[in-house]
Amino acid sequence: MNKIMLSLAVISGLSLSAFSDEISDMKVQIDNLTKKIEKLEKKQKRTQKTLNKVRTHDAYDNIKFGLDFRNAVDVLDYKNNKTGETAKNDSLLSSRLYLTMKSSPMDGLTFSGKLAIYSLWGAHLYHDEDGAFKSWAGSSKASDTVMRVKEAYFVYTTAIGEQPISMSIGRRPSTNGFLANYRENEKDAGSPLAHITNMEVDAAMVKLDWSRFLLEGSYTKFVYGRAHAGAIDNVYGADKDYPTPYANDETHDDIVDFAILLGDAYNNGQHQVMYEWAHIFNTKGKKVGPTTSTNKALAAGTADLYALSYKMDGVGDEISDFLDDTVLFASVAGTYYNAKDGYTLLGSKDGGSKHGYSYWVGALIPDMITEDGKFGFEFNHGSQYWTPMTWAEDTAIGSKIAVRGDAYEAYWNFNLFGIKYLPGQIRYTYVQHDYTPSNHCMGWVAPEKVDITSQDIRAFVSYRY
Amino acid sequence: MNTYKKVALATIIGLGLMATTANADAAKGKRIYQKKLKSVCGYTGAVFAAKHTQDEWAEAKENGELGKAMEEVCPAGKDFFESSKFKKKFSTHLYDFVHDFASDSGNIPNC
Helix, strand or coil, rough: CCCHHHHHHHHHHHHHHHHHHHHHHHHHHHHHHHHHEEEEEEHHHHHHHHHHHHHHHHHCCEEEEEEEEEEEEEEEEECCCCCCCCEEEEEEEEEEEEEEEEEEEEECCEEEEEEEEEEECCCCCCCCCCCCCCCHHCCCCCCCCEEEEEEEEEEEEEECCCEEEEEEEECCCCCCCCCHHHHHCCCCCCCCECCCCCCCCCCEEEEEECCCCCCCCCEECCCCCEEEEECCCCCCCCCCCCCCCEEEECCCCCCEEEEEEEEEEEEEECCEEEEEEEEEEEEEEECCCCCCCCCCEEEEEEEEEEEEEEECCCCCCCCCCCCCCCEEEEEEEEEEEEECCCCEECCCCCEEEEEEEEEEEEEEEEECCCCCCCEEEEEEEECCCCCCCCCEEEEEEEECCCCCCEEEEEEEEEEEEHHCEEEEEEEEEEEEECCCCCCCCCCCCCCCEEEEEEEEEEEEEEEEE | HHHHHHHHHHHHHHHHHHHCCCCCHHHHHHHHHHHHHHHHHHHHHHHHCCCCCHHHHHHHHHCHHHHHHHHHCCCCHHHCCCHHHHHHHHHEEEEEEHCCCCCCCCCCCCC
């Protein structure tokens, strides 16, 4: 028995010794593995860091494209209430494609572009000069390659000392500006105040941020650009013995330049006050005397446009979801056309001036039917000589903001099927013209008393991504 | 308006009425940042969003720590990030915004 016990004790001792060796081996292995894991973790962190850097670099090492493809139907109705004349179009069908571009090769430097095609279904490609050649055939017949540049500009932002400064050159984002974006169901507004400026402009801009010194969000943009190059011939132009390509022909009209000052006076995200003043040199009017084809559309003086607009994005502070998502706005504006001696603007006397004013109010409320849908209501009033530059405003019956009379509008912005990439709209615009409608550049036309009503029901669906 | 136009209009209205899918909205997130956080944090929403990569924002959201991650970026916004309104109402829109303009998103904010 003792021998057996002794044998067991010896075996146990030997086993324990063997286990102890194994445990210490395992400890060493675990330590080694732990060190390896730590090394791998460090390596993985470094790899992740590098990957993030590469992804960040890669993400900006390209041009980012976006799409806005809109199809619309407009039902138009016009009536001259004095003569009883009427005109209408039961279905004006249109497609508009925006191809947007953005790139940023380095911090503080960005390029933005927007190429546009805006066509009527079944319309002539080039007005009435092309017979049976329609807009829809333009991309399949070797005839022309036209792609319109709606916007193309770069912005460089830096700081001089502690003063932030930006500068930009190009065709600016000057359409569907502040407050006009709602009636287009666009979330972001263009740069200027749409009450007086809604047109493409080629210009240079310097922006100074004042929020360090003045009110929150305040800044000013100084813009200088050109709307008309004057009368010039290119190399294929006039057949002369002494060709002078691109020289100004001083016997015709003058260059039209403009200077604009605009910005935010205050913007805390809920309350936003914007201002703008624009001065146009050599604005088009006519020589004093009867209107003929040769004495109109000439440099006739200057125009000054000014506006002050206010927007409240959300009423109160978290009173209710309805009020949080409600937008209210109001804007006042004026135009002052000042003719030089021997000329007239908007029917002014020789060297005289004409002053016009306008106000614009609007409200957007949640539709309470869809998740993000909103109903919008707007009212505009303009006086006899109110003449803003809103020719790019996308209203088939002509700019309602430029109305010399009253304009009423209601619209419903919604996402089709609730898909945010398919924004849509149904809009009704009613315009009462008390004076000659102002729907394109025509400073040589004196606004006369009229009684014309124009109506437009528009429905559109877009694909935006 | 003749009959087929009325039918077309009614169809569009009907389709719009079906539009009830709830969406998080990056543009709404941007507005919320402007209203609630810009002055508190002291920088623009674009700078705020670019403090993390898309994966990092997504991971924080998955772990239920979006408010914490945002608070680390903007400590002054602590009260806002810890409020029930943030959790119930604002966080999904803000997440969409920061994810869209994260440092590796490639998206360039408007100036």
